[in-house]
Amino acid sequence: MFVSTPLLVVLGLGVFTIGTVVGSFLNVCIYRIPWQKSVIWPSSRCPRCLGEIAAQDNIPIVSWLALRGECRGCGEPISARYPLVEGLVGCLFLGAYLIDVFLAPRDSWGQAPVFGLAQTAYHALFLALLVAATFIDYDLMIIPDQITVTGMIVGIGAGLFWPGLRPEPSQAASALGGFGVGLAGMIVGMLITQGVRAFASFVFRREAMGFGDVTLMGMIGAFLGWQAALLIFFIAPFFGLGHAAWKLVKSIGKRMRGGQLSSSDREIPFGPYLSMAAATVLFSWKWLWEGWARGLFRTLYVLFWWLMGVNVDGPF
Numbered sequence: 184m185f186v187s188t189p190l191l192v193v194l195g196l197g198v199f200t201i202g203t204v205v206g207s208f209l210n211v212c213i214y215r216i217p218w219q220k221s222v223i224w225p226s227s228r229c230p231r232c233l234g235e236i237a238a239q240d241n242i243p244i245v246s247w248l249a250l251r252g253e254c255r256g257c258g259e260p261i262s263a264r265y266p267l268v269e270g271l272v273g274c275l276f277l278g279a280y281l282i283d284v285f286l287a288p289r290d291s292w293g294q295a296p297v298f299g300l301a302q303t304a305y306h307a308l309f310l311a312l313l314v315a316a317t318f319i320d321y322d323l324m325i326i327p328d329q330i331t332v333t334g335m336i337v338g339i340g341a342g343l344f345w346p347g348l349r350p351e352p353s354q355a356a357s358a359l360g361g362f363g364v365g366l367a368g369m370i371v372g373m374l375i376t377q378g379v380r381a382f383a384s385f386v387f388r389r390e391a392m393g394f395g396d397v398t399l400m401g402m403i404g405a406f407l408g409w410q411a412a413l414l415i416f417f418i419a420p421f422f423g424l425g426h427a428a429w430k431l432v433k434s435i436g437k438r439m440r441g442g443q444l445s446s447s448d449r450e451i452p453f454g455p456y457l458s459m460a461a462a463t464v465l466f467s468w469k470w471l472w473e474g475w476a477r478g479l480f481r482t483l484y485v486l487f488w489w490l491m492g493v494n495v496d497g498p499f
């Protein structure tokens with residue numbers, strides 16, 4: 184198959200469109216999964232008048248714009264979050280495609296970008312799960328197991344069936360190796376989160392993070408490997424700084440007006456920031472790993488064995 188640049192551009196538009204359709208489905212998931220409702224039945228309805236939304240009014244982004252953000256049945260406003268989530272997922276899918284296919288060195292393709300497209304699908308699925316976790320955690324401060332456990336199974340399973348699919352250095356040569364890398368990533372992701380959670384809960388005498396953050400980190404490790412999971416965990420707080428500062432300003436204002444602070448004034452969800460860090464690391468991994476993380480992990484490895492009294496060379 185001859186792959187030309189115009190064909191790749193058309194393919195990219197297709198990937199963006201698929202992303203908006205998946206985003207539309209995720210809007211349903213975000214709204215229904217926390218209440219244990221089916222995500223396929225019944226069909227989409229207006230939350231106010233419960234009128235069924237016709238197919239032509241259910242086109243991602245386009246329908247919301249055409250209806251000027253109002254329900255055709257009752258005229259009530261429909262939140263701009265729906266088209267924004269659709270657009271966001273479209274852009275994230277397009278980003279995965281750009282990294283895995285469009286900007287990937289073309290000599291790695293062989294005849295066709297089949298491998299790059301498989302990587303795009305793998306990363307797109309991961310990003311979709313992150314988006315669902317982000318918005319549910321933001322709304323309700325929970326991350327349902329339906330999302331994270333599904334993610335762990337898919338992340339580990341994909342490595343079993345396609346051991347070379349994960350980014351460096353988490354590629355494996357055999358099915359067993361691919362399974363092991365996913366399992367190790369999941370365990371490291373969960374252990375580091377649970378460890379910091381237990382420590383912080385002990386020091387601050389109240390629950391720090393939720394168990395949903397532990398399973399979310401398990402999913403991230405299963406998809407990307409343990410090295411990426413560790414980096415994501417430690418850079419995630421920086422993504423939450425803005426939200427935390429805003430909460431602090433609001434709390435101070437409330438206290439100055441003589442109000443009592445509730446626990447919700449002190450808490451911010453961590454899932455959205457773990458997800459943002461995961462997406463950032465995913466998109467920059469090729470440069471991050473080669474330029475910095477490889478050296479960091481090699482130094483830590485050599486240092487560890489040196490402290491044990493053994494002189495070794497880095498494994499990667």
Ligand SMILES: [Zn+2]
Binds near residue numbers: 231258259
């Ligand atoms: Zn309505």
